[in-house]
Amino acid sequence: MPIPFNRPTNVGNELEYIQQAIQSSHLAGDGNFTKKSHAILEQAMNVPKALLTTSCTHALEMSALLLDLKEGDEVIVPSFTFVSTINAFVLRGVKAVFADVRPDTLNLDESKLEALITPKTRAIVVVHYAGVGCEMDAIMGIANRHHIPVIEDNAHGLFGKYKGKDLGTFGVMATQSFHETKNLTSGEGGALLINDEKYFEDAEILREKGTNRSRFFRGQVDKYTWVNLGSSYLPSEILAAHLLAQLEKREEIQSARKKIWETYYKELADWAEENHVQMPFVPAHCEQTYHMFYMLFPNLEARTRAIAHLKERGIQAVFHYLPLHLSPMGEKYGGKVGDCPVTEQISDQLIRLPFYTNMTEDEQKTVINALKEFSV
Numbered sequence: 001m002p003i004p005f006n007r008p009t010n011v012g013n014e015l016e017y018i019q020q021a022i023q024s025s026h027l028a029g030d031g032n033f034t035k036k037s038h039a040i041l042e043q044a045m046n047v048p049k050a051l052l053t054t055s056c057t058h059a060l061e062m063s064a065l066l067l068d069l070k071e072g073d074e075v076i077v078p079s080f081t082f083v084s085t086i087n088a089f090v091l092r093g094v095k096a097v098f099a100d101v102r103p104d105t106l107n108l109d110e111s112k113l114e115a116l117i118t119p120k121t122r123a124i125v126v127v128h129y130a131g132v133g134c135e136m137d138a139i140m141g142i143a144n145r146h147h148i149p150v151i152e153d154n155a156h157g158l159f160g161k162y163k164g165k166d167l168g169t170f171g172v173m174a175t176q177s178f179h180e181t182k183n184l185t186s187g188e189g190g191a192l193l194i195n196d197e198k199y200f201e202d203a204e205i206l207r208e209k210g211t212n213r214s215r216f217f218r219g220q221v222d223k224y225t226w227v228n229l230g231s232s233y234l235p236s237e238i239l240a241a242h243l244l245a246q247l248e249k250r251e252e253i254q255s256a257r258k259k260i261w262e263t264y265y266k267e268l269a270d271w272a273e274e275n276h277v278q279m280p281f282v283p284a285h286c287e288q289t290y291h292m293f294y295m296l297f298p299n300l301e302a303r304t305r306a307i308a309h310l311k312e313r314g315i316q317a318v319f320h321y322l323p324l325h326l327s328p329m330g331e332k333y334g335g336k337v338g339d340c341p342v343t344e345q346i347s348d349q350l351i352r353l354p355f356y357t358n359m360t361e362d363e364q365k366t367v368i369n370a371l372k373e374f375s376v
């Protein structure tokens with residue numbers, strides 16, 4: 001049996017909740033399943049406001065609109081990330097400014113951040129890669145000194161912590177993804193988390209086509225109307241029903257993933273050392289989310305051979321982000337070889353092993369044994 005890189009996992013109540021959503025005759029957004037999902041996110045993460053969205057990409061677009069970013073503004077973003085992290089801002093005419101990452105956690109390198117700030121910098125977007133927190137004390141210190149808002153792309157970091165505080169609660173806003181490749185899923189889906197209450201009302205309006213419909217439903221106004229810019233960012237109750245089933249089982253999901261991650265780490269540590277392969281690094285002050293298991297091979301040639309070796313044995317291992325500053329779009333913003341040397345190097349070295357919540361012990365053993373047969 002081939003072993004895929006990812007497989008979405010059902011955790012129990014998804015179908016029952018979707019059926020309840022259908023029977024309730026409320027299929028559009030913001031019904032009971034959405035409200036319960038908001039409440040769980042807010043309570044579990046200690047975040048003042050959570051709003052489900054149709055994707056993390058859309059939540060990032062909302063954050064760019066809420067910050068009122070315009071043509072000519074600059075946004076700092078790690079070069080080692082998914083395209084949506086910056087696309088959402090570029091859509092507003094913003095100039096992308098690419099930051100390099102740390103060689104240990106692969107997170108934005110806080111020591112190189114301040115040099116990228118100009119009078120035009122309007123936001124700093126951080127990504128907690130693999131669900132391991134960025135150095136938020138240093139990053140928030142720099143951002144606050146320059147009065148620049150921070151947005152956390154927390155697609156990997158749901159329920160992770162930095163010094164005991166939830167990832168997603170440091171910046172003015174943060175975004176989650178519930179795409180099928182993430183720890184918790186509704187197929188496609190996301191959330192905008194808001195930590196600064198001055199954005200609460202505008203966010204609700206923006207998400208509801210520019211109307212004050214949310215206030216109307218709470219009885220705060222007696223009719224609803226077009227009050228500001230808007231779009232449609234709310235998911236249907238069918239998706240929220242699927243998500244709620246997963247949110248309720250978050251502890252089981254996370255503990256199953258923890259076991260898989262720790263097994264990979266324990267079983268592969270000696271092999272990695274012999275083969276000069278770098279294992280993932282989690283600083284002691286970070287609680288990670290067990291989103292993925294990655295390793296850094298010594299070079300591109302060894303990485304390519306390892307992926308082929310696993311593929312021959314029916315195992316799908318994959319690399320990850322290509323440096324954004326060297327992409328055709330990145331070059332439009334002046335990106336060139338040498339700008340982000342760590343990103344350029346680790347992008348060639350990284351492998352992610354198959355990792356999903358319902359991975360069996362046998363499947364994992366197959367992956368581990370196959371890798372141990374490989375020499376760099």
Ligand SMILES: *Cc1c(COP(=O)(O)O)cnc(C)c1O
Pocket residue numbers: 054055056057058081082084085127153155156176177178179188189190
């Ligand atoms: C998955 C992912 C996204 C996009 O999520 P969608 O919900 O598919 O829009 C954005 N940023 C990062 C870091 C991701 O991993």
